[in-house]
Amino acid sequence: MKGDELKKKSRKSEKDFTRNRKIGFFPLLCLLIRMVRKSTQLELDEFREMFMPDSAKTTSYTKQSFSEARQKLSPVAFTLVNDELICAFYEDGDFKTYKGFRLLAIDGSVMELPNTKETQRMYGYASTSKDGFRVARALSSHLYDVENRLVICTELSRYDDNERDMAKRNVEKLLSFEQQAIRNLILFDRGYPSADFMLYLQEKGISYLMRAQGSFYKEIRNTTTPDEVVSIEITKARAKELKRQGEFSPAGTVLHVRVLKVELPTGEIEVLLTNVSANELSYEESKPLYFKRWGIETRFDTHKYKFEIEKFSAETPQLIEQDFYATVLVSNLASIFEEEAEEEMCEKNRTQTLKYSEYRINKNILVGKLRNRLIEMVLEEDDEKKDVLHAQFLEELQRNIVPVFDGRTFKREKQSKSNKFTKTKRRGL
Template sequence: MREANLEIIKRLKAFLVQVKEDPSLRHHFTPPEAFTKNRKLPLERMVYLIISLLKRSLSIELEDFFQSYYPEHSCASKAALSKQRQKLDYSFFTLWNSVLVKSFYECYQQDVKRWNGFRLMAIDGSTAYLINKPDLITHFGVQSNQSTSIAMGQIMELHDILNDLTVCSAIYPIDISEQQVAYQWIPYLEPDTLTIYDRGYPSFSALYLHLEQEQPLHFVMRCRTNFNKEVIAFMSSVNTSQAVTFKATDIAIQELKKHGYRLTKASTIVVRLIKVKLADGSTETLITSLLDENEYPESIFSDLYFKRWGIETSYAIRKNNQQMEVFSGYKVNTVLQDFYAGIFVGNLQNILSKPAQSSVTKKTRGRKYHYKINKNVALGLLKRHLIRIFIEIDPEQIIIELESLFERYTEPIRPSRSYPREVKGKRAKGKYQTLTNYKRAI
């Protein structure tokens, strides 16, 4: 795994060098005249600063950055940082993350975890509190209640659950529908993926878009017990697994017309319904394209659907540990830079932790609990060493050092552990609160 990680770092560095040196590629991310003069914040330093996850005072972040990595230069000012970063379009970080994800699958090969041959994906949405500034309100919109309005963004994520990798994530204006984004993403899913959805996503259109690709895309979706008459009949029956035929609805016919499909009321699809018992004893319905009851017995689906929780954990880490909603500026491009840089760093931390996690798993095999790397601590440790990985010619020793540090900080995995949800009231005054479930590491 270490060799794979070194190759991934090599590819990331090569991409940054290519963007820096190839004007035909650089112009996609910067104006033609940008980053051409010898300044304190050339392109690569600007990139390094942004992936440093700037959560503290910018003056402190800049001082630490220059003292740690460029002590021969005097520190750049906050104004210089703010001016220079607007010359770098946020899309650089989306593409850099694509290079990282693609490199992971290519370099890890047999070490990529799968479920019955599938890469197990989950799609889900969340929201992000932004800053009430005119540019952000105009771009993202606001959510309002009786007393206030606040700028918010709609987040969508495609997460590889077993490999803990954010394959794709994006932030949209708050009035964008999660379902509409999911419809747009479906054609870009890979044929070897099995995608899990919560109950807000099923519709005839969503099912049809999966099944009518050149190669059908497999899925598992939780649906409402009154989703349609076929589901209602199934829930009233003694059957626990059944193949059924859904007919196109008027709404689906109009929706799929937008995607280039011509359907009539006679158009149908065949799916499988499965009843699963939840932890609270209630029964829910899953819709799946996995029709073969011998290859995919109903007994496997409760555990399979529960794996979707990995995407909820991903959001929790980004919002709490990464402090996703703490932005380092007030411009739309700045917010988007911070957002996509956070995805990149989160993915990189997960990948670089894999050799250490493998070692921890072997060392703790005989204990009562399995153990995992403490991600919050790992993120803080990575921040200390992240830039060195990219500026050193040979980063192998840094990678080894990080692996050793990751192994030192672990926590037990306690199956079926849960706590009652405790609603914490917001204080009327004071910017910071002491929370019991985590301490900030960046």
């Protein structure tokens, strides 16, 4: 997408970004991408001193001017750029797959928002059972490439939205990229199985593997072997119950699903459902495959605790969504740089004797250095200099590596309902 086309699709009005301003359209995008979650005026001053030094010496730029400029920018700007990035990444077919599938995962995560009446009205809220105190919350849903560590698409929706409906919207976005040659296999947690949803995936040509609750349909409960295919008929009673839940599967519809029962180290039996045949996915492969879904959990963790996606720089829905989608875009760019640096590092280490068998780029260093290096490359007009900056950044990342330890597990910690990143806790330095 060319610059002028991106500008036209991203502005709120045809009159926006038509005059020369101290911060124009593309510097504004870069500034929002770079936001390191300091106080706004510090961010503005540092950005102009680093990337617009001549202008910074002769003029000032206030956070009020910045806020006015942001009002003209639609959050769709960052999704458009991310769409271009995703299409370009998969275009030549040179990406990691699993047994011929692009291995994906879909899941949702609750997002903490600035707690205002407007955000509560727009996105919904959670409330305490004792005193009824309300805190604004939203629900995000990612469609994530587990092997290539990319968020293909995402959306920020209401806290009370249905995760299966959000998953369908992400699948529709995936299919809109028109990458028919790519076979997709999506992993789901146990909140997703339903006859309506599995039929939807089947109709869309999507392969799936999902964890099911033990009480999910008697045909599944009654299986007697670890691996068998069952037929689930949508009776009138089931169709009526599905309709009551907001799902629509006509009576008489038959769903064929493969049921896998695998034993966990704890002795618990886990039930997995799939439409992938035994010829393409053996029983032995199903358990480790499902646990690859953990990649999307770690991505949510990275967004929240390394990119601080919930540390919003403003309180209105439009600006909240700018921050949200800009951060997802930056995290994808980080993944691409990380992959490039690791490939180069592996090639260099191939003939060396190292203490550990596998190393990865230090993600904290990557996140800390990415924004400034990225903006330098984006704003550099000379292609040769841009290539030099790119190579220098990859070398810098390879100097900061950490060993990979297999088999480590961590206990999940429950989070308080109070916001981690309130306006009063934003960093000043």
